[in-house]
Amino acid sequence: EPGDAVICDIDVGSELELAGYRPLLDTRAELFCPELNGGADAWGTARHVLAGDEDAIEGTGADFAAVPSGAYPALEDSLSGLGFSLVHDDGTFAVFARKPS
Template sequence: LRVRRRGGGRTLLEAGDLLVLGTLMLALANVRNELFLMTSMALALSDIQGEVAGPRARRPLALAACCTAALVAAVGCLAATVSAKTALEQSAEAAIAALEDAEADGGEAVICDIDVGSELELAGYRPLLDTRAELYCPELNGGTDAWGAARAMLASDTEAIEGTGADFAVVPSGAYPALEDGLAELGFSRVHDDGTFEVYARKAAP
């Protein structure tokens, strides 16, 4: 994986460089990948340090300090460019606050999808219809066809919705019109909608 100049000479590109570039792309796509970026940078810089500050180096400690300083500077630059919370995270927090206002208890089952499922779980709720890969494998769900049930709910199957036992739902605004119709038919009311997420509760509209 090393790319050298014609006729040999100094190395221009190594595997560590590709690792850093790849994880940088992931970190720019999703904040949660920052840790992978920092790890890959540390590995790449330690590899550089090992080659440059070898036994023949006159000042290995100085070179090691430079590599460490470069990593710290990169971390600082990335932290300065990433906002504390994305607009999606802020909207998810507002949706969870609306659930609390609707008197949803801890451990309450909430119909949702992948966009807010993790936030609901961290807030102490039980997310339903979080359509990630495990839903395609009934063996991971005790033999239950979770994805089939999810499709039925999205298609406005009121029996499937009732079968969840959920009194609340949090979904992206306008993403599931058929599900919204089924919720309305069962007496759910929309209690929050900020254009990103909407919250439904089985209670009378205010």
């Protein structure tokens, strides 16, 4: 649903935002510039999540991830281990969704 949080990178963040979603890990500068985001370490969080750190991934509270296909293998492995499943991969972008419990 629009408004849901989505793990992503710069390649899809703007498009998700325009569609009404909440990009959590869009790596645009304004999201990790301390002067513009209240001092939060968004870049550190993004580095940890995209590297597959399961605690950091869970800390986002996201139920979805949209990333370039094959660009973040450690993230994709961790998402699978955390109950996400691949719901779309067209060779350009891969989309993961948390399995309902």
